[in-house]
Amino acid sequence: MPAEALSFRERAQLVIQREVGRLLSPLWVSLVVAAMRFGMGWRIEGLAEARRAYRELWRGSPHGVIVCANHLTMVDSFVIAWALAPAWWYVLHYRSLQWNTPEQENFARTFGMRAAIYVAKCIPVRRGGDRREVGRVLARITWLLSRGEAGLMFPEGGRSRSGRVDAGASTYGVGRIVRALPGLRVLCVYLRGDGQETWSDAPAPGERFRVRVEPLEPKSDHGGLRGSLEVSRQILAKLGEMEREHFDARR
Amino acid sequence: MERKEIFEKVVKILTPHVKNQAALASVSDSTHILDDLKVNSARLVDVVLAFEDEFDIEIPDEDVDSVNTVGDCVRLVAEKLG
Secondary structure: OOHHHOOHHHHHHHHHHHHHHHHHHHHHHHHHHHHHHHHOOOEEEOHHHHHHHHHHHHHOOOOOEEEEEOOOOOOHHHHHHHHHOOHHHHHHOHHHOOEEOOEHHHHOOOHHHHHHHHHOOEOOEOOOOOHHHHHHHHHHHHHHHHOOOEEEEOOOOOOOOOOOOOHHHOOOHHHHHHHHOOOOEEEEEEEEEOOOOOOOOOOOOOOEEEEEEEEEOOOOOOOHHHHHHHHHHHHHHHHHHHHHHHHHHHO | OOHHHHHHHHHHHHHHHOOOHHHHHHOOOOOEOOOOOOOOHHHHHHHHHHHHHHHOOOOOHHHHOOOOEHHHHHHHHHHHHO
16 A cells, blocks of 8 residues: 555544654653663663664655664564664654554553553554555555654564574565655664574563664565565565674674 | 466465465355465465466555455456456
8 A cells, every 4th residue: 555545544643643752752762761771781782883874874864764673572673773873862853763563462452552652653563464454554654754754674574483584584564665765765783682592572681782784775676566575585685694794793 | 367267276376375274175265365274474475476477467565455365366366367
């Protein structure tokens, strides 16, 4: 579904959601970062370079940025957001805080959870659910990015069950968004904790992450679904390459 | 191409991706691809690409959103074949 197919009501709902989150952002963004840093004791190596790359990409892009990352835990999106900019930056440049599409089963079970993810720029999706509903979520994200917002997607479509980037698992959603928005900037992010052998619900307390970032300009000569899938696969191939560099650097 | 022929080819393409093989015995237009046949949602893309190759058609991204049942696949392919 093209982004322009969104109804006025759907667009208004997204604008309201964004504004509610923005007004509360000095509180909730700071709290989330503090919880990760001081509550969980997490640290990230490569922070300065990742933040510089994100800022440069952000400033040079009138069409928004889509962050594509590997996926190991249910809180990856929070850690990645923290890795890409400090809390104050997001409060001042709220558009640069990425929209997410968390799995509905995991994050929208209770009213409290739904309220929290509403504020935190999330649009829940039921993976493997009705294709029309999934399509509407993609259309919402596409519309938001077309307005200069940032988004975060996991091209594998779920947490890596092997613990490694699965190049064969690519879904077409990311490619579909990228192809729908010429000029959209793509930033590949590989984030992994030293203690993360495989996927899990959350990283261990005291985890030390390493982050790598690389801009990418995926292209495809194909149209339709084949073109979207090819773009998604190029992004996943880049993440696989970054994973190899991650492990090579640790030898 | 006859609708029946399209249906048979669609089922043949789906078969390698079906986890619930028992459901294939009673497959019909209303059979849900993900819920009944237990095809992995990520593999749905491969299935649609196989339709493109088999029937020599191009399926736009947004048309994939309308694919939930075997009947949806048959209708989509029939539409593209004109």
